[in-house]
Amino acid sequence: MQKVYLSNYELDEAKKIYFDKLKLRLQTEIVNTWDALGRVTTKPVFAHLSSPHYNSSAMDGIAVKSEKTFGASDRNHITLTEGEDYVVVDTGDPIPREFDCVIMVEDLIKVDDRHIKIYQSSVPWQNIRPLGEDIVENQLIVPSRHKIRPVDIGALIAGGINTVEVFKRPAVGIIPTGTELVEPGSELRVGDIIDFNSRTFTAQVTEWGGIPNRYSIIKDNYKLIKDTVLKANEENDVVLINAGSSAGREDFTSSVISEVGELIVHGVAIKPGKPVMLGIINDKPIIGIPGFPVSAYFVMEEIVKELIYSYQCLETEERKIVNASLTKRCMSSLKYHEFVRVRLGFIGGKYVATPLTRGAGATMSLVNADGVLEINQHTEGIESGTEVKIKLLSAEDKIKNTLVCIGSHDPIIDIAADIMHNRNKKYFLSSSNVGSTGGLMALKTSETHMAPTHLLDMETGEYNVSYLKKYVPGKKICLVKCVNRIQGFIVEKGNPKNITKFEDLLRDDVKFVNRQRGSGTRLLLDYNLNKLNIDPQKIKGYFREEFTHLAVAAAVEAGDADAGLGVYSAASLMGLDFIPVCNEEYDLAIPEEYMDSEIVKEFLETIKSEEFKDKLDELGGYDYSNTGTIIKLQELM
Ligand SMILES: Nc1nc2c(c(=O)[nH]1)N[C@H]1C(S)=C(S)[C@@H](COP(=O)(O)OP(=O)(O)OC[C@H]3O[C@@H](n4cnc5c(N)ncnc54)[C@H](O)[C@@H]3O)O[C@H]1N2
Numbered sequence: 001m002q003k004v005y006l007s008n009y010e011l012d013e014a015k016k017i018y019f020d021k022l023k024l025r026l027q028t029e030i031v032n033t034w035d036a037l038g039r040v041t042t043k044p045v046f047a048h049l050s051s052p053h054y055n056s057s058a059m060d061g062i063a064v065k066s067e068k069t070f071g072a073s074d075r076n077h078i079t080l081t082e083g084e085d086y087v088v089v090d091t092g093d094p095i096p097r098e099f100d101c102v103i104m105v106e107d108l109i110k111v112d113d114r115h116i117k118i119y120q121s122s123v124p125w126q127n128i129r130p131l132g133e134d135i136v137e138n139q140l141i142v143p144s145r146h147k148i149r150p151v152d153i154g155a156l157i158a159g160g161i162n163t164v165e166v167f168k169r170p171a172v173g174i175i176p177t178g179t180e181l182v183e184p185g186s187e188l189r190v191g192d193i194i195d196f197n198s199r200t201f202t203a204q205v206t207e208w209g210g211i212p213n214r215y216s217i218i219k220d221n222y223k224l225i226k227d228t229v230l231k232a233n234e235e236n237d238v239v240l241i242n243a244g245s246s247a248g249r250e251d252f253t254s255s256v257i258s259e260v261g262e263l264i265v266h267g268v269a270i271k272p273g274k275p276v277m278l279g280i281i282n283d284k285p286i287i288g289i290p291g292f293p294v295s296a297y298f299v300m301e302e303i304v305k306e307l308i309y310s311y312q313c314l315e316t317e318e319r320k321i322v323n324a325s326l327t328k329r330c331m332s333s334l335k336y337h338e339f340v341r342v343r344l345g346f347i348g349g350k351y352v353a354t355p356l357t358r359g360a361g362a363t364m365s366l367v368n369a370d371g372v373l374e375i376n377q378h379t380e381g382i383e384s385g386t387e388v389k390i391k392l393l394s395a396e397d398k399i400k401n402t403l404v405c406i407g408s409h410d411p412i413i414d415i416a417a418d419i420m421h422n423r424n425k426k427y428f429l430s431s432s433n434v435g436s437t438g439g440l441m442a443l444k445t446s447e448t449h450m451a452p453t454h455l456l457d458m459e460t461g462e463y464n465v466s467y468l469k470k471y472v473p474g475k476k477i478c479l480v481k482c483v484n485r486i487q488g489f490i491v492e493k494g495n496p497k498n499i500t501k502f503e504d505l506l507r508d509d510v511k512f513v514n515r516q517r518g519s520g521t522r523l524l525l526d527y528n529l530n531k532l533n534i535d536p537q538k539i540k541g542y543f544r545e546e547f548t549h550l551a552v553a554a555a556v557e558a559g560d561a562d563a564g565l566g567v568y569s570a571a572s573l574m575g576l577d578f579i580p581v582c583n584e585e586y587d588l589a590i591p592e593e594y595m596d597s598e599i600v601k602e603f604l605e606t607i608k609s610e611e612f613k614d615k616l617d618e619l620g621g622y623d624y625s626n627t628g629t630i631i632k633l634q635e636l637m
């Protein structure tokens with residue numbers, strides 16, 4: 001096994017060492033002005049032409065000699081003759097030399113085809129755009145190091161500039177490596193990984209103004225990697241090589257860079273992203289990007305973006321920062337500066353930030369992130385409730401128009417979210433699945449607008465009410481009835497193990513997959529096991545916990561479990577069979593203070609809509625006869 005000793009430079013230090021060593025030489029090129037959007041000028045650009053380049057009429061009307069109009073008034077109309085005293089002009093027409101002003105058509109009284117009367121006198125240059133009124137020949141249009149905007153393109157062309165000299169966009173070679181990688185759309189075998197990183201890089205490079213050049217997947221073979229690196233180095237300004245950055249048996253990237261060039265840095269104190277490699281081959285940069293997609297994202301954002309911008313003489317824009325209250329404690333290593341993806345909600349007039357999954361492989365944590373919390377290298381962690389600074393990834397407007405929904409999961413919440421957004425494009429919904437009890441806790445600490453819940457009171461057989469009284473005391477809560485849904489066993493197609501009742505879970509040949517503690521479905525299971533005097537410990541798989549109905553169904557589909565308890569829709573979406581066990585009430589708990597907000601009203605309209613009900617029918621297993629009924633909880637207490 002090879003040994004790799006990584007350095008642990010702070011990010012800024014690593015970048016300084018690397019950029020100093022790189023000494024980028026910027027290249028320039030000449031492009032058509034109309035193709036220059038977003039490009040940066042190398043020098044100031046001066047007009048070749050004046051605009052307008054002749055004296056032109058600013059109005060539709062007639063060009064006249066102003067002296068011929070002197071003395072005209074309401075009581076003293078002056079008659080003018082075409083050809084002698086005036087010519088007809090339209091806006092933009094040149095003004096013949098002998099005339100010096102324009103009278104608008106609406107100020108003329110027609111006498112006959114060749115004569116008009118006027119009742120106002122005019123002054124010289126009235127309604128005339130003199131030559132150079134907008135741009136004068138040799139005037140500066142844009143300075144050097146200026147990023148060209150659409151309005152600049154117009155002004156440059158108007159000023160006679162048809163080409164501009166700009167900094168070259170760097171060509172960026174992207175090499176995905178790994179024997180286990182396959183192209184999207186391939187038939188997947190266990191161990192295969194679809195190469196998607198190289199496609200994300202391609203899109204990022206494009207977004208940042210570079211010219212991406214993706215190479216096909218290279219297997220973990222030293223010679224192949226070396227040959228491709230050399231080829232890419234020759235054909236591009238920058239090379240990005242993905243994966244093979246750590247200490248695995250087939251992690252060759254660092255040795256290849258060291259052999260054909262110089263490896264300046266291997267290892268930066270950031271997490272994720274620590275095994276990044278910064279190298280130089282033939283005076284051109286090569287960056288080794290860790291394989292895990294989230295690690296790769298931060299290396300791209302924090303290092304590669306700046307590099308690609310530097311070639312174009314662009315400054316990276318700072319992301320906006322907002323203050324938010326952290327909803328969960330976040331521990332961090334003293335060894336690394338950590339990037340934590342967070343979801344933001346705007347609740348009761350302030351931001352709340354909920355950390356998302358920390359794993360470096362969790363691509364969805366990037367998809368769902370509204371911002372990034374950076375935890376300093378020398379900080380051990382941040383307590384829940386602390387006010388933190390969040391770098392925004394989403395627009396503030398979007399966050400402020402997002403209904404936050406934390407609690408128990410059902411696929412119908414995502415469906416309602418989609419319908420609501422289509423009904424009113426302004427509104428979004430973000431849902432986090434933490435189980436029913438987790439949702440009530442979030443209500444208590446004002447982290448959510450709404451908590452879907454289905455908690456069965458084992459003593460009374462009633463749903464939700466007693467739990468709300470217990471977990472959210474003192475808060476005025478409305479319970480909005482959502483659906484009555486069927487819970488049952490999600491089993492393989494055809495139910496090969498013939499699982500029909502709770503007792504079957506005790507069988508030796510049956511492997512179960514459970515939901516997490518605190519979820520309503522878990523309570524429902526425990527309630528039934530208790531009623532039947534079944535010892536949960538005797539159920540194989542009782543301790544394997546998944547967080548959503550779909551995750552339970554996925555475990556059954558993959559053959560990792562024979563049964564799980566969940567909703568019908570999850571089974572049918574995965575093409576599995578479903579054995580009904582009981583009905584339950586899935587409700588939405590919403591603090592009374594949010595009930596009158598536009599977004600909550602829109603959501604409640606959505607769940608009462610025919611479109612939503614049609615979707616429920618399509619999924620099956622839902623009864624919506626009570627949907628939208630509001631129960632003010634105080635009245636129940
Ligand atoms: N013994 C050690 N193991 C690991 C260490 C370590 O220090 N010691 N570091 C870990 C860290 S941190 C990271 S980050 C990763 C870096 O991995 P590599 O750059 O060597 O990449 P691979 O091992 O080849 O792949 C890891 C993982 O990344 C995903 N991947 C890779 N390529 C692609 C692609 N083109 N598209 C999508 N996904 C890709 C895939 O899930 C791989 O399993 O190493 C840890 N290990």
Ligand code: MOO
Nearest residue numbers: 272273274295360
């Ligand atoms: O650096 Mo790795 O990127 O921590 O996961």
